[in-house]
Amino acid sequence: MHSLQSLDLAHVWHPFTQHDEWEADGPPLVIEAAEGCELIDIEGRRYLDGVASLWTNVHGHRHPTIDAAIRAQLDRVAHSSLLGLASSQSVRLAARLAALLEHHLPGAGLSRMFYSDSGSSAVEVALKIAFQYQQQIGQTQRSRFAALSESYHGDTLGSVSVGGIDLFHSIYRPLIFETARIPAPDTPDPAAEADCLARAEALLAEQGSQLAGLIVEPLVQGAAGMRMHSPAFLERLLSMARDAGLVIIADEVATGFGRTGTMFAMEQVEIRPDLVAMAKGLSGGYLPLAVTAASERIFDAFRGPYTRHRTFFHGHTYTGNPLACAAALACLDVFEEEDTLAALPQRIDALRDALAALPSDHIGSVRQKGLMAGIVLKHDRPAAERIGHRVAMAARTHGVIVRPLGDVVVVMPALAMTPAQIRRVVAVVGRSAAGVLDGD
């Protein structure tokens, strides 16, 4: 075993990981470098990354424009605070994001950017802003939130409170606040959606006046295993929530920056959000950076003399980090220079065709929206056999990295992944599923 592998086993506590299994799986795969959409391990082996470094990578690794922007920023300053000071790159990025949001979500007025450094924090910030906003406009009885069943909004306690995945969240129940749960379908089936909407309507009629806001992962509930609903469902739900006086929070942490085929998933519906949480793809997948965008209407409720205590008392030490903001600005430059969105339909079609070509013996169904996909494995083995995990491990032996969510193998290529690479990722998942389930 390489010394880095034994040191990992001795000292690193991995996220979402049972270490008994991590150790039983043998020496961990240690990544040392990357190029484009390939990860390179300490032995120099290359792997096609089918999940874009946990859904973050956009234009590929070591993109010359983003690399150069970070290097140039290092020659100026790596970090300076936004508490009591402004900083050049955070100002530039805020203005750029405001223009981007106005272009893609016209009329929403999302012109205020609150910086943080993870998707969970961006959600936490959105929840606190929505709650405080309601308090400050006199809606003091609005103290809870509504969220979709099986939703995932991050791992801090506020975002866990609105999250609905029991496996992750149930042990923390005594620590978290109660959330009104709106059922959501796992596929955009019209009858299932109509049923969910009827229940949402009843819930809002009963509890709407107590609710401060509704938070949704628009169109795709990623961590739940790529559950999907139609734009029509989302639009109807948001419209009911708005009529009931709720602040609408779009969690675009996973769907933002081109993932669903449009810059933001919310462009596919007519109702505009009041708050938008962004993270994963924001810095191109380079550095931890998150933003909660707020409408000017929300922001105005926080103005007033200091003694009225309308201030948003929240902030993180590395808020608006200049290196991360420089990476994000460069990432947006690349979107323009390479016309990334225009190249998406071809890649989305390649993913669709590759999914359709999977042999059906071991695949129950596939779900896809843009470059987000879930391959649902079909088998009758007990959960203890961890079939999804074994399929992902088998894919590595064919040079492909994927990560399962239970029995759903997620395929989430970087926007830069070529159609040929996308086809290879999907074909390897199919071959790996056959290998594991046909028992070789």
Ligand SMILES: *Cc1c(COP(=O)(O)O)cnc(C)c1O
């Ligand atoms: C990943 C994710 C988060 C949490 O982001 P972190 O950066 O991991 O804290 C929140 N919401 C959604 C929809 C996500 O996919």
